[in-house]
Amino acid sequence: MTFNQALAERINELLAEKGITQYRLAMNSGVAAQNIDHIRKQRNQTNAVNLVFQIAQGFGMTLKEFFDSPLFDIENITD
Structure with missing residues (x-):
């Protein structure tokens, strides 16, 4: 598993565990939903x-x- 795969999987795990959406995570963290989406879909290599x-x-x-x-x-x- 690559680091980016592990990062995406961990975010997905925590979203499910906490019962929140990507949008709610964006609101709670101040990180743009698009940036979270890019991490989850492993679009960013770095x-x-x-x-x-x-x-x-x-x-x-x-x-x-x-x-x-x-x-x-x-x-x-x-x-």
């Missing part, structure tokens, strides 16, 4: 998360390890 994934791999880390820092706690992120 996206910001994919780049972070590659950077984490460069450090020999998983995404979970990369983001496991107080820097990424919700109260420390402003946008």
Whole structure:
């Protein structure tokens, strides 16, 4: 499975689990519905998360390890 496939599948899983639509996710997240649609349909070969994934791999880390820092706690992120 490619990273983009995993990302699309995870979004689809969470939409079903939370019982929300792509449109509601767009409204809740502030991400354009079209951008979410492109991720779900794997139209983008490169996206910001994919780049972070590659950077984490460069450090020999998983995404979970990369983001496991107080820097990424919700109260420390402003946008």
